[in-house]
Amino acid sequence: MTDTAPLLTARGLVREFTLRGRAGAFGRRPVLRAVDGVDLDLYPGETLALVGESGSGKSTTARLAARLLDTSAGTVEFEGEDVTRRTGAALHRFRSGVQVVFQDPYSSLNPRHTVERIVTAPLTYQGREVPGGARAFTRALLERVGLDPDHSTRYPAQFSGGQAQRIGIARALAVGPKVVICDEAVSALDVSVQAQVINLLRRLQREEGLSYLFIAHDLAVVRQLADRVAVMHQGKVVESGDRDAVFGAPEHEYTRTLLAAVPRIRPEWEAARRARQREREATA
Ligand SMILES: Nc1ncnc2c1ncn2[C@@H]1O[C@H](COP(=O)(O)OP(=O)(O)OP(=O)(O)O)[C@@H](O)[C@H]1O
Numbered sequence: 001m002t003d004t005a006p007l008l009t010a011r012g013l014v015r016e017f018t019l020r021g022r023a024g025a026f027g028r029r030p031v032l033r034a035v036d037g038v039d040l041d042l043y044p045g046e047t048l049a050l051v052g053e054s055g056s057g058k059s060t061t062a063r064l065a066a067r068l069l070d071t072s073a074g075t076v077e078f079e080g081e082d083v084t085r086r087t088g089a090a091l092h093r094f095r096s097g098v099q100v101v102f103q104d105p106y107s108s109l110n111p112r113h114t115v116e117r118i119v120t121a122p123l124t125y126q127g128r129e130v131p132g133g134a135r136a137f138t139r140a141l142l143e144r145v146g147l148d149p150d151h152s153t154r155y156p157a158q159f160s161g162g163q164a165q166r167i168g169i170a171r172a173l174a175v176g177p178k179v180v181i182c183d184e185a186v187s188a189l190d191v192s193v194q195a196q197v198i199n200l201l202r203r204l205q206r207e208e209g210l211s212y213l214f215i216a217h218d219l220a221v222v223r224q225l226a227d228r229v230a231v232m233h234q235g236k237v238v239e240s241g242d243r244d245a246v247f248g249a250p251e252h253e254y255t256r257t258l259l260a261a262v263p264r265i266r267p268e269w270e271a272a273r274r275a276r277q278r279e280r281e282a283t284a
Pocket residue numbers: 017018019032034052053054055056057058059060061217
């Protein structure tokens with residue numbers, strides 16, 4: 001990885017939130033440092049997973065890297081250019097390169113808009129033409145993510161959770177990004193649906209050379225997808241490296257605790273859960 005330049009780089013990222021509540025000494029309100037000096041490098045074609053317990057700062061880091069949130073300090077670079085303070089058209093150009101898929105597909109898709117309007121919105125928002133027209137463009141995108149192209153005039157509520165997440169992925173792909181930041185993108189899905197969406201992400205990466213910054217608290221999912229892993233604890237990256245090295249021989253005490261806390265799914269529970277899922281699908 002080191003002989004290629006990283007696509008997306010974070011250096012010394014800091015984000016503080018001013019908390020509500022009574023001001024303390026000198027009239028200052030309490031401040032929470034959610035992200036505390038994070039360095040990250042995402043290389044072309046790889047998946048870098050950001051793991052850590054709830055509240056460790058993963059989502060805030062993702063939002064800073066995607067420029068959805070302003071930094072308190074530190075820089076974000078994309079393809080070697082500092083994008084930390086970009087606005088307007090320059091920010092749009094950055095957004096064409098870096099897209100986000102969020103956790104909850106239903107709340108991140110406008111329920112009153114058709115799929116066609118949803119997936120072409122990033123282009124129209126940026127004032128870009130939709131190549132080949134909205135209908136043909138949407139049909140092609142739906143096919144790419146494994147959905148029926150005839151469903152482009154449907155609304156989000158007419159899709160299952162897994163299908164809705166595929167629409168979220170299609171929307172991210174619409175602008176032709178090199179980086180997709182997946183912020184707990186498969187966490188809300190049932191395990192079997194999760195596996196299908198993970199396979200889709202893998203296929204898209206293979207076919208299109210995408211890079212993923214993959215935020216997840218589920219280490220089993222991370223094992224399936226990540227090339228490298230960065231472990232966050234209290235706003236800092238405490239350990240990072242190749243997936244097998246981090247999982248196989250964790251150096252930091254916190255990583256060992258995190259790995260030890262992974263619930264082992266008992267095979268018989270998983271078999272029963274799958275049977276229930278099949279039943280639900282058969283009666284749907
Ligand atoms: N807008 C905000 N205002 C105040 N505090 C915030 C805000 N956003 C995040 N935080 C706080 O920052 C810390 C880090 O949150 P963040 O969501 O980044 O963690 P996380 O590792 O992604 O956790 P989770 O997996 O639960 O989403 C938490 O203590 C959270 O409460």
